[in-house]
Amino acid sequence: MALEEIEITKDRGRALWKIEEDEDELQKMIGTVDPIPASVHNPKKRMEWLAGRVVVKAILEQLGLTFKGIVKDEFGKPFPKAYDYQLSLSHSYPYVTALVDREPPTGIDLEQPKEKLLRIAPRVFRHDELKDAGRDITKLCIYWCAKEALIKVYGKKDLTLAENLIISPFSRESEGNILGSIIVKDVETIIPLYYKVYPNFVVVYTKRNAS
Template sequence: MALEKIVITDTGGWALWKIEEDEETLQRMVGTVDELPPSIHNPKKRMEWFGGRVVVKTIMERLGLSFKGIVKDEFGKPFPKAHDFQLSLSHSYPYVGALIDREISVGIDLEQPQEKLLRVAPRVFHKDELTDAGHDIVKCCIYWCAKEALIKIYGKKDLTLAENLIISPFTRQNEGHILGKIIVKDIETIIPLYYIVYPNFVVVLNKRNAS
């Protein structure tokens, strides 16, 4: 597994990896703290599952913490077992990302820009987001990742991407700051986000965790 990036902060850390090992090697790296769900049959999905745990383990060890596995709450939001930290995971084979923080709810999402985003965008983007993104696949990918990161920060499943999760217009660069809004029952929560455009994928996460 090749480490693309790792950042350790006062309250947590995040990392990006490229999976290059086979499943058996990844399994050895994770150890026996978690058992692969029998419902995961696809080889790439299996490696993403193991790869995500290797990433979280690596971050936690850099923080001087022991990795004891991952548990999920009733909404499917993951948490590091036996530690009072927030956790977010994302993967788009062969890339895997993870973000943890001891103080705030976090979200990280990575995707590879693909033509299908242009077809999906009209169903999940606000009209102002559609206008701003246009036919720029990379910009569409940033919008998509930002919305997914907001969902993970919110931690529940009852949001509509086009109505409850709004991203302010921005000028696309190789990396930069964007503002997200989570709107629930007329209450708006502003979430500063940060994005990075890599040659093969885009990643978006909480701004405070980016440096």
């Protein structure tokens, strides 16, 4: 079992999984619930798809719930089937992470810092974000994950990273709080976020307002 990390409170759970199993082993963990869509052919994508279900199942079981699958709304936003919970998933092979919460907003993103961020950063980040991150690839990755988490909070596709999603400057540590904002039609919604820097990847996820 490759459950790397799990945090559970009364009605919220976050977990991290490292894929060390093959496809058959992952499939056995969820049984016949949520079969892989026929359109998913790539072996790694298939394992990410299965591991996402495995990690959500692990969280739900810790919350005293039975995994019955994942459904999506008309915008592609996932939800745990049969329960009034929010759900966010992210993966960057071989890592998969999920956040399940009874209360919105709920968003999580996992990425591995890579040199290509330096190339694409000017197209997706604001000037003040670029100035704050400089050429720190890990910090750029935190900014990227934070914006992706905000997209998942919003749940629709009509946002641009630079114009609608703003991350306040921060001092990079091994983990910490940051503030994100979603601006749509001149209405700003502030979203508290938390980041964690691991040896090979970064995770950013939404916080409860009171936490």
